[in-house]
Amino acid sequence: MPQQPSGPFALPPAEAEPLSRFLLSKRRYSVERMRVKSAAFLPEPNSLETSVFRTLGLEEEEIWTIGEHHVAQATGHTLHGRGQVLAQVPRRLGLNVRPDNQPERHAAIVGWPAEKDRQQMLAIELAEEATLFLK
């Protein structure tokens, strides 16, 4: 049972709030085309959630620090970059952004369908609207 979110980022994000999906595999983005691949946004298979961080008001360095501490180091991986979309993008596609603020600023893109092809359709739309930032 997930805990009730608390703290300043317990409320759902505003439409124009940026969300960062940290990239720990070089195969989840293309440097040549400077784009995030759709696979980067597909949900984790068991939870059907895509983990993101809310980066509103943060300097670039602070965003990377979150990625390093809470994502890369926590799992023993190398942080390569991040894909950023506004919260309105998944919502427009029928997905939702659920804040849990654990750790602080963490949220998840939820509401994914079970069918893989429908997940891919949504993920390719997210990737289309995402901006790639390289570390």
Place this chain on the structure above:
Amino acid sequence: MTVIALPVKWLGLAPTATDRAVSDEAQRFRRDRWLSVDTGFSLSVEEPYRRATAAVIEAAQEANRPNWDGQGGLPVTQGAVAQAFAFLDVLPSTLSEPEVAVDPDGEFSFEWSFGPRRALTASISASGKISFAALIGPARLYGTDYLLDALPEPLTLALRQLHASAA
């Protein structure tokens, strides 16, 4: 037959015998076949294929353990690798090289991007199920099919449309 009506450059889509053997020996043979520098194939035609094959091997090595992506990703299986090679086998040689990745569920994905809202991603499972989605301008296309001896027709048509728009 549909194949007869296809332009010459798409004749590579014609049904071909597809090797889906999964034994160690079969996989060694397959790798040797495509990675050998002495295959005698045209470099200009086969080089993208060779790079894609190498990308599959590299991706498989990266995704060979649970949580390989730090985000709960499932590892690839030997069957998934074999199906990824089989998928590459039926791609037309004239098609641009796909970008290879591994999805969180352990399936290989092949992605093409031809510009804004012109992209296609296809994933293949260890059982040979192909799931795909494409953005073709304002149109969205997605579906599921099985890899037999040729690419599923909807996938073929979507790739042809995207490729033509990029030409």
